[in-house]
Amino acid sequence: MQARLAAEAETIQAHLSRVLAPFGTGPVAEGMRYATQGGKRIRGFLVMESARLHDVPETAAIWPATAIEALHAYSLVHDDLPAMDNDDLRRGQPTVHIKWDEATAILVGDALQSLAFELVAHPDCGPAEVRAGLTLSLARAAGGQGMVLGQALDIAAETATTPLSLDEITTLQAGKTGALILWSATAGACMAHADMTPLSTYARALGLAFQIQDDVIDVTGDAAAAGKAVGKDAAAGKATFVSLLGLDGARARSASLVDAACDALSCYGERGERLRDLARFVISRQS
Amino acid sequence: MQARLAAEAETIQAHLSRVLAPFGTGPVAEGMRYATQGGKRIRGFLVMESARLHDVPETAAIWPATAIEALHAYSLVHDDLPAMDNDDLRRGQPTVHIKWDEATAILVGDALQSLAFELVAHPDCGPAEVRAGLTLSLARAAGGQGMVLGQALDIAAETATTPLSLDEITTLQAGKTGALILWSATAGACMAHADMTPLSTYARALGLAFQIQDDVIDVTGDAAAAGKAVGKDAAAGKATFVSLLGLDGARARSASLVDAACDALSCYGERGERLRDLARFVISRQS
Numbered sequence: 001m002q003a004r005l006a007a008e009a010e011t012i013q014a015h016l017s018r019v020l021a022p023f024g025t026g027p028v029a030e031g032m033r034y035a036t037q038g039g040k041r042i043r044g045f046l047v048m049e050s051a052r053l054h055d056v057p058e059t060a061a062i063w064p065a066t067a068i069e070a071l072h073a074y075s076l077v078h079d080d081l082p083a084m085d086n087d088d089l090r091r092g093q094p095t096v097h098i099k100w101d102e103a104t105a106i107l108v109g110d111a112l113q114s115l116a117f118e119l120v121a122h123p124d125c126g127p128a129e130v131r132a133g134l135t136l137s138l139a140r141a142a143g144g145q146g147m148v149l150g151q152a153l154d155i156a157a158e159t160a161t162t163p164l165s166l167d168e169i170t171t172l173q174a175g176k177t178g179a180l181i182l183w184s185a186t187a188g189a190c191m192a193h194a195d196m197t198p199l200s201t202y203a204r205a206l207g208l209a210f211q212i213q214d215d216v217i218d219v220t221g222d223a224a225a226a227g228k229a230v231g232k233d234a235a236a237g238k239a240t241f242v243s244l245l246g247l248d249g250a251r252a253r254s255a256s257l258v259d260a261a262c263d264a265l266s267c268y269g270e271r272g273e274r275l276r277d278l279a280r281f282v283i284s285r286q287s
Numbered sequence: 288m289q290a291r292l293a294a295e296a297e298t299i300q301a302h303l304s305r306v307l308a309p310f311g312t313g314p315v316a317e318g319m320r321y322a323t324q325g326g327k328r329i330r331g332f333l334v335m336e337s338a339r340l341h342d343v344p345e346t347a348a349i350w351p352a353t354a355i356e357a358l359h360a361y362s363l364v365h366d367d368l369p370a371m372d373n374d375d376l377r378r379g380q381p382t383v384h385i386k387w388d389e390a391t392a393i394l395v396g397d398a399l400q401s402l403a404f405e406l407v408a409h410p411d412c413g414p415a416e417v418r419a420g421l422t423l424s425l426a427r428a429a430g431g432q433g434m435v436l437g438q439a440l441d442i443a444a445e446t447a448t449t450p451l452s453l454d455e456i457t458t459l460q461a462g463k464t465g466a467l468i469l470w471s472a473t474a475g476a477c478m479a480h481a482d483m484t485p486l487s488t489y490a491r492a493l494g495l496a497f498q499i500q501d502d503v504i505d506v507t508g509d510a511a512a513a514g515k516a517v518g519k520d521a522a523a524g525k526a527t528f529v530s531l532l533g534l535d536g537a538r539a540r541s542a543s544l545v546d547a548a549c550d551a552l553s554c555y556g557e558r559g560e561r562l563r564d565l566a567r568f569v570i571s572r573q574s
Contacts, residue, residue: 143401
């Protein structure tokens with residue numbers, strides 16, 4: 001699985017380098033390249049695989065795959081800012097505001113969000129109907145009713161007097177990480193005008209399992225393996241899936257979510273195996 | 288002219304309120320509403336008028352008009368942040384990071400950018416071909432080769448050892464304010480699949496005249512009338528059109544640009560008069 005992820009990551013990386021080449025050599029362009037390097041490319045992989053399942057050509061799927069990675073990178077750059085999570089380290093490297101400065105990091109994130117929409121609306125991505133549809137769903141997944149809403153709930157949770165309940169944390173997660181995962185996993189079906197229900201069910205379970213595993217890593221991982229600071233949530237007294245379910249409970253919950261995710265793909269038969277492998281990988285990862 | 292601008296502003300405001308209603312009552316949603324209130328709506332007006340010139344229905348044009356105002360509002364919210372221009376006052380009101388906090392201001396700007404693309408890709412905006420085309424051009428105008436590039440050049444200019452030349456300032460302006468004005472003024476022609484050349488020529492001249500007048504206001508205006516801090520550029524020893532051309536020279540330049548902008552619309556005859564009025568208004572305004 002990791003080899004397959006790595007191969008897809010390389011394809012996505014090459015395409016990102018290509019589209020960023022005309023942006024020149026200023027700090028914002030350099031910061032955009034820096035921020036879009038590395039990472040597991042799980043979201044891009046989901047786009048590529050869901051496209052493959054529906055016989056959408058890779059030359060079309062690479063555009064939304066790169067778009068979602070640009071959008072994800074923007075969210076990390078802004079999330080790491082001092083006024084937000086205040087993180088110095090990301091993927092084992094200094095964060096953008098540490099390597100450059102805060103103004104550059106704000107602009108790099110802003111430009112990466114624009115880039116995501118530029119990529120998803122690119123003519124090579126498919127017919128106009130597909131591009132307009134992907135733009136609309138991506139904007140909704142990213143914005144104030146999707147990812148950004150989740151981030152805002154996350155920040156509010158840090159200063160709340162009572163810790164969040166399991167329901168509240170699940171809502172928060174559905175926005176913060178779930179919305180982009182859902183968009184990614186359904187992109188291929190959307191491009192092929194196919195039924196998005198099986199991939200939606202898969203993505204909702206996967207997204208939640210992914211976040212639970214993140215919380216597990218925050219408790220059990222070490223910073224070197226995770227490539228970022230760990231133990232922050234516990235130190236901040238924040239409610240997490242682990243604090244609410246216990247470590248064993250959280251692991252059991254993510255395992256059953258992965259089973260549900262895999263089952264949701266039964267209509268795809270053997271062809272769904274790569275996405276099932278990804279789901280299993282998500283809860284085995286340590287970073 | 289001001290009455291016509293005000294009437295169009297009201298239409299745009301009403302539409303923004305409608306599309307923001309489902310965003311709920313959290314700080315990000317409230318901040319989005321707050322940040323999109325007021326302003327002259329020059330960009331939205333340009334969209335509506337260029338659409339009218341090409342017989343594009345108002346019910347379609349309102350979507351890109353609202354989109355560009357959401358995008359403009361995002362750029363102001365981020366531009367006002369302490370790490371950027373560090374402004375406490377905007378349109379006579381506390382800026383978003385003053386009224387709420389920095390994290391909220393970052394998220395409000397991010398969500399407003401997403402909203403802009405959600406609006407421009409909305410089905411009621413027109414056929415998919417139009418929506419995909421507007422998305423692509425808006426993403427390019429907003430991003431690291433357009434507006435954000437201009438903002439980055441502006442920040443670099445503040446710490447540069449030698450002041451910018453007239454050419455450099457013109458390039459900076461073409462990105463920072465020119466790109467969105469160009470997009471707005473050509474949106475109607477784009478929606479009608481018409482020749483965009485006359486409106487492009489108009490918009491380039493108008494955008495430059497607009498920025499020159501901004502520099503004039505920074506020198507001659509008072510904060511109460513401008514609704515924001517003035518005199519900042521001179522205090523910072525920054526090169527501006529006024530410092531490079533002198534006050535009279537800057538005024539003469541913007542007047543001749545407005546003439547050029549008006550001339551560019553000759554093919555539209557009488558129908559172009561509203562956009563000519565707007566160009567004249569732009570260099571007469573004091574805020």
